[in-house]
Amino acid sequence: MDNMQQQFLEAGTLMLAGMVFVFVFLSMLIIFINTVLAKLAIRFPDPIVKPSSRANKKSKSNSKNHGDISPGVVAAISGAVKRYRAQHGQDK
């Protein structure tokens, strides 16, 4: 019985130490996110313009490589836009 009590005591200590540690560790992570990461986010925001210019470049190079695809895509998109506008106009 003494042995059991001893084990219960150990399990209790482990539970207390474990829960306190998990909470402290993850709370420190919250502080880390709220301070360091938040500052970094303000200091280095995601570039908004760059990706689109890259995308443009890519599409240009694509159109050079596959000159026949690009007009098809353009036609499809402009067709879709026309249809959307027509529908939109009817709705209104």
Place this chain on the structure above:
Amino acid sequence: MDSLTKLWLSTGLANFELGQVVMMLVGCGLLYLAIARNFEPLLLLPMGFGAILTNIPVAGFSEVGGLLHYIYYAGIDTGIFPLIIFMGVGAMTDFGALIANPKTLLLGAAAQFGIFATLFGAIALNYVPGIEFTLKDASAIAIIGGADGPTAIFLASKLAPDLLGAIAVAAYSYMALVPIIQPPIMRALTTEAERKIEMAQLRHVTKIEKIIFPLGVLMMTIFFLPAATPLVGMFCLGNLMREVGVVDRLSSTAQNELINITTIFLGLGVGSKLSAEDFLNVETIGILLLGAVAFSIGTASGVIMAKIMNKFSKDPINPLIGAAGVSAVPMAARVANKLGLEANPHNFLLMHAMGPNVAGVLGSAVAAGVLLALVG
């Protein structure tokens, strides 16, 4: 005649023991759960097949010289397979929702109470005749409450290799049962009005935050809990590969081919532990029982913590997302989302629940580290 007798003695039929037959049926049961019920099939299928292979008489799959013996010792005894899988999980995890709403880390922490409360349960089971769990055994069983397969296998291989088969089966079966175990507990602990709470939209998370986050987590683990660095370190490596955007090939390998290959071997290796002498005893029943208790307590403590936070937070928090704190990514988050939609058809909680969900992964890795440091 002599050679005929010899031939008969080399057949499976002549050598079968009852335990082996029962364990083969257990293996078939796992195959059934995987194939017909779609319960974590990626792992339960190789695991069930491994159980059948390891119980074949004469063939000696799990004895020295047998395939499963080497797979087990090369990958599971050393802890390599669960760690590689953890790297893959890291590469599949998006911490965006967590970084956008860091408070949810507390939910991931609260849900780990399931692990530590189960420790008590495991020790209490020593009152049952035929069961004798040491503190190491109890810790390995309790980690089932972390609802994280690789973590459970990693810890069990270090603390209680004899119980590994039962622990892995319990961990993966209950993870598959999350949509059945969790909802009643979540409904019982929340009111209709609480389930209807809509949460504020998450802010945009920049790329630099996502890159620095795994490095920060690793740094903190190095400083405060080096025992958890194998798990957290591999997880952060996978996550960093995902977020930097310059090693997409590595990231893709980690989250596809590598994790798939490792899963096959991990399943077979765990299956090799499903032998009659290790599995067919009262302790296994105790482990299966404790696993369910661990899951339930984890779910309940997550929901209760979310209710408390909702009282004090200026932004409303739907208590349902607390249940996602028991990792089991992404199943637990989906369950929270489903219950939220039931109460309020405009209530999409999935992204909000992903925060505590991935926090739960970190939380259970930290809890495993604590157990390793204190008991191992």
